[in-house]
Amino acid sequence: MSSPRSQLHLNLFLAPLGHHEAAWRHPGSEPRRLTEFALYQEIVRKAEAAKLDSIFLADRVAASPESLRHGAVGGLEPLTLLSALSVVTSRIGLIGTVSTSFNEPFNLARRLASLDHLSGGRAGWNIITSGTDGEARNFGLHEIPGHAVRYERAREFLEVAVKLWDSWEDDAVLADQAAGLFADTSKVHPVRHEGTYFRVDGPLNLQRSPQGRPLLVQAGSSEDGRSFASEYAEAIFTAQQTLADAQAFYADVKARAARFGRDPQTVKILPGICPVIGDTEEEAREKEARLHELSNPQHSLLQLSNRLGIDLTGYPLDAPFPELPEPEAVRGHQSRARLIAELARSEGLTLRGLLERLAGGRGHRTFTGTPVQVADQLEAWFRGGAADGFNVMPQLTHEGLPDFLDKVVPELQRRGLFRTEYSGSTLREHYRLPRPASLYAAKPAPSLPG
Amino acid sequence: MSSPRSQLHLNLFLAPLGHHEAAWRHPGSEPRRLTEFALYQEIVRKAEAAKLDSIFLADRVAASPESLRHGAVGGLEPLTLLSALSVVTSRIGLIGTVSTSFNEPFNLARRLASLDHLSGGRAGWNIITSGTDGEARNFGLHEIPGHAVRYERAREFLEVAVKLWDSWEDDAVLADQAAGLFADTSKVHPVRHEGTYFRVDGPLNLQRSPQGRPLLVQAGSSEDGRSFASEYAEAIFTAQQTLADAQAFYADVKARAARFGRDPQTVKILPGICPVIGDTEEEAREKEARLHELSNPQHSLLQLSNRLGIDLTGYPLDAPFPELPEPEAVRGHQSRARLIAELARSEGLTLRGLLERLAGGRGHRTFTGTPVQVADQLEAWFRGGAADGFNVMPQLTHEGLPDFLDKVVPELQRRGLFRTEYSGSTLREHYRLPRPASLYAAKPAPSLPG
Numbered sequence: 001m002s003s004p005r006s007q008l009h010l011n012l013f014l015a016p017l018g019h020h021e022a023a024w025r026h027p028g029s030e031p032r033r034l035t036e037f038a039l040y041q042e043i044v045r046k047a048e049a050a051k052l053d054s055i056f057l058a059d060r061v062a063a064s065p066e067s068l069r070h071g072a073v074g075g076l077e078p079l080t081l082l083s084a085l086s087v088v089t090s091r092i093g094l095i096g097t098v099s100t101s102f103n104e105p106f107n108l109a110r111r112l113a114s115l116d117h118l119s120g121g122r123a124g125w126n127i128i129t130s131g132t133d134g135e136a137r138n139f140g141l142h143e144i145p146g147h148a149v150r151y152e153r154a155r156e157f158l159e160v161a162v163k164l165w166d167s168w169e170d171d172a173v174l175a176d177q178a179a180g181l182f183a184d185t186s187k188v189h190p191v192r193h194e195g196t197y198f199r200v201d202g203p204l205n206l207q208r209s210p211q212g213r214p215l216l217v218q219a220g221s222s223e224d225g226r227s228f229a230s231e232y233a234e235a236i237f238t239a240q241q242t243l244a245d246a247q248a249f250y251a252d253v254k255a256r257a258a259r260f261g262r263d264p265q266t267v268k269i270l271p272g273i274c275p276v277i278g279d280t281e282e283e284a285r286e287k288e289a290r291l292h293e294l295s296n297p298q299h300s301l302l303q304l305s306n307r308l309g310i311d312l313t314g315y316p317l318d319a320p321f322p323e324l325p326e327p328e329a330v331r332g333h334q335s336r337a338r339l340i341a342e343l344a345r346s347e348g349l350t351l352r353g354l355l356e357r358l359a360g361g362r363g364h365r366t367f368t369g370t371p372v373q374v375a376d377q378l379e380a381w382f383r384g385g386a387a388d389g390f391n392v393m394p395q396l397t398h399e400g401l402p403d404f405l406d407k408v409v410p411e412l413q414r415r416g417l418f419r420t421e422y423s424g425s426t427l428r429e430h431y432r433l434p435r436p437a438s439l440y441a442a443k444p445a446p447s448l449p450g
Numbered sequence: 451m452s453s454p455r456s457q458l459h460l461n462l463f464l465a466p467l468g469h470h471e472a473a474w475r476h477p478g479s480e481p482r483r484l485t486e487f488a489l490y491q492e493i494v495r496k497a498e499a500a501k502l503d504s505i506f507l508a509d510r511v512a513a514s515p516e517s518l519r520h521g522a523v524g525g526l527e528p529l530t531l532l533s534a535l536s537v538v539t540s541r542i543g544l545i546g547t548v549s550t551s552f553n554e555p556f557n558l559a560r561r562l563a564s565l566d567h568l569s570g571g572r573a574g575w576n577i578i579t580s581g582t583d584g585e586a587r588n589f590g591l592h593e594i595p596g597h598a599v600r601y602e603r604a605r606e607f608l609e610v611a612v613k614l615w616d617s618w619e620d621d622a623v624l625a626d627q628a629a630g631l632f633a634d635t636s637k638v639h640p641v642r643h644e645g646t647y648f649r650v651d652g653p654l655n656l657q658r659s660p661q662g663r664p665l666l667v668q669a670g671s672s673e674d675g676r677s678f679a680s681e682y683a684e685a686i687f688t689a690q691q692t693l694a695d696a697q698a699f700y701a702d703v704k705a706r707a708a709r710f711g712r713d714p715q716t717v718k719i720l721p722g723i724c725p726v727i728g729d730t731e732e733e734a735r736e737k738e739a740r741l742h743e744l745s746n747p748q749h750s751l752l753q754l755s756n757r758l759g760i761d762l763t764g765y766p767l768d769a770p771f772p773e774l775p776e777p778e779a780v781r782g783h784q785s786r787a788r789l790i791a792e793l794a795r796s797e798g799l800t801l802r803g804l805l806e807r808l809a810g811g812r813g814h815r816t817f818t819g820t821p822v823q824v825a826d827q828l829e830a831w832f833r834g835g836a837a838d839g840f841n842v843m844p845q846l847t848h849e850g851l852p853d854f855l856d857k858v859v860p861e862l863q864r865r866g867l868f869r870t871e872y873s874g875s876t877l878r879e880h881y882r883l884p885r886p887a888s889l890y891a892a893k894p895a896p897s898l899p900g
Contacts, residue, residue, distance in 0.1 A: 063655035
């Protein structure tokens with residue numbers, strides 16, 4: 001299924017109003033529609049009409065009242081929303097974020113398999129471990145466990161989930177009405193998992209799903225996260241500011257995957273790109289400036305503090321950016337803390353300058369230009385060994401998403417870099433990834449196509 | 451909102467193939483479609499066209515391989531499926547079962563509120579505590595906790611969920627783009643719950659939903675279950691075999707609700723009815739006999755054993771039904787064990803006779819007759835103070851559901867006993883139940899309409 005690497009992949013990171021922190025204040029945004037299904041339906045149908053591989057919903061399981069004062073927060077739980085979106089789409093992949101730190105593997109494996117059935121094989125799981133104390137405090141803990149413990153639990157969680165997804169072999173259901181035999185019970189397997197964090201008998205109470213397992217996605221870029229992703233992830237979302245950094249990340253992850261015995265082609269690397277697109281460079285810059293004018297630095301500082309797990313609200317905005325603690329000391333999102341510190345240092349930014357630099361995509365790469373310039377950038381990263389595709393993050397959805405889909409995508413298609421029609425029907429097929437055989441199948445099908 | 455008690459309520463207990471244990475073997479059933487969304491969509495659209503109040507999905511979080519040999523088991527997780535169904539319906543209520551024993555309140559409160567948003571106020575939660583060791587063993591336990599502990603956890607779970615649903619007041623969102631104020635943070639409340647089972651800071655990360663809280667449904671009929679339901683439930687599913695028993699249950703629960711300070715009219719009692727309908731009595735009896743012929747007594751015995759938590763597989767089928775342990779000794783589903791034992795005793799059944807008696811509805815009342823006879827029964831129970839409505843459980847869905855919707859419902863409508871058009875748009879409105887004010891609202895709206 002993995003064909004020559006001639007075309008790039010595009011995932012829409014769905015932010016209903018936009019990835020710019022002030023997007024909600026733009027007069028064209030409709031912040032009251034955050035909980036309205038029709039808003040999401042409109043966006044996802046546009047993405048499907050443009051033949052994107054997938055859409056993706058991030059998640060966080062807490063919202064402090066302070067964060068809501070100046071920020072448009074709150075919205076539908078990702079898998080709930082994706083289940084509804086599965087009904088109004090037919091081809092595009094549906095990737096949802098769920099934390100391994102605050103869920104039970106039986107419940108989550110079942111929900112993802114249910115979504116895969118509902119959607120005819122379009123479910124993906126972005127595996128996160130969660131990184132903030134605010135989230136931990138909604139689940140009986142006082143603070144978020146350290147990085148190593150979270151990833152240890154995540155590994156075991158995934159191990160259990162895979163066993164459950166595989167517990168019914170593909171041909172277990174007989175449905176023989178005349179003989180009264182529903183399932184071949186020799187093909188439905190208890191999983192009898194007993195580990196450090198979980199004890200699960202299984203089997204799952206659900207037939208194996210169209211993809212066998214949902215597509216496994218990961219976005220951790222810390223040492224622990226990178227190792228986890230290289231071993232298990234089939235698609236990786238990553239924040240990279242420069243071509244050189246992205247190339248180094250790409251080469252590192254592919255080499256790590258090979259060391260885990262995997263075909264590096266079966267790990268798709270998708271850096272984030274937060275474009276602001278204008279028909280001229282000047283128009284694009286005006287659009288960007290308009291968004292920056294709507295920002296509120298005090299709110300940005302609170303958001304950055306929450307993201308880093310470091311209280312920066314007392315720092316002067318116009319002094320040079322302070323030294324941060326070593327990333328290893330950060331209990332939360334280590335790799336993002338490192339990226340942000342490096343960005344401030346390499347560009348000599350003040351705190352205010354850094355906040356503006358982060359406003360468009362929270363550390364993901366922003367780019368302002370014409371459709372051809374954006375396509376040039378994507379092509380350069382794709383051909384330059386920095387990306388298998390991109391995690392597209394429009395800064396202002398109602399304007400920037402049509403700009404990307406109607407102007408950049410056709411330019412990529414003209415260059416032969418993006419599909420003009422879906423060739424497969426499942427998410428795995430879009431990403432040219434194999435369908436895994438069940439762990440329990442007597443004669444496992446080859447895990448990679450010939 | 452609670453108008454004179456002149457019309458009864460109808461909930462469809464959705465079993466995709468039917469409630470008779472052999473329904474899947476009927477030539478008109480399609481057991482391979484258990485995981486197919488289109489099957490559920492067809493059923494729910496029919497129920498909505500007939501103006502039913504709601505549909506309901508049961509749940510169990512385990513399936514032993516043995517139970518799959520002769521039984522059609524496995525299907526989509528209820529809230530996932532209801533989320534998808536919300537998109538293809540516009541009026542009918544959507545009630546899903548989720549266990550308080552194997553979930554976190556933050557996650558579940560959020561998923562239910564998300565479904566309530568998605569559906570425009572049509573979400574209901576059937577609160578169960580789960581009753582089998584097989585389920586416990588999928589969640590790190592060796593056996594299911596006792597009745598009292600499960601209900602203690604359920605109470606605290608519900609308390610936390612209510613706090614979370616209420617944590618955003620209805621008018622908390624300002625969405626003031628010009629001023630840059632998204633929420634009035636004085637109207638978004640941390641819940642700071644610290645109890646025996648849960649510690650949850652809150653607030654929920656989601657705006658308050660159209661109904662404020664999902665409709666709360668319960669089906670426990672044990673002493674613990676009845677007490678819980680009388681205190682909290684707004685609709686109660688119950689299994690009652692005779693008019694006298696149903697009247698006694700109805701009177702007891704309404705009196706208990708009053709003792710908890712509730713208006714008894716705000717607790718709707720819905721006994722199960724498993725009809726087999728024919729245009730003549732003879733045709734109905736033939737349909738029933740056909741289903742019984744398809745049953746497999748060994749499978750029925752295994753199912754009964756699992757349901758009771760008592761291994762009956764060694765008992766002779768044609769000897770008198772054995773004495774069961776006292777219900778209080780049953781860790782699992784106490785009230786169902788009591789009902790089954792009473793049924794066997796009062797009707798002098800053998801084990802085989804009991805299995806046949808239970809095949810159509812697992813202890814819910816079965817009834818075989820013409821549409822007029824079924825309507826007569828429903829009217830008698832409704833007018834006789836035994837029911838506010840019914841939990842309709844067709845024994846064979848593809849045949850019995852149209853029989854009920856196309857023949858019994860119009861008969862009830864002719865008698866003025868059932869709506870001919872929806873008058874409200876939310877599930878609470880269908881059941882004539884008030885929308886609860888937030889616990890945190892400064893001036894709570896009256897909890898009951900004047």
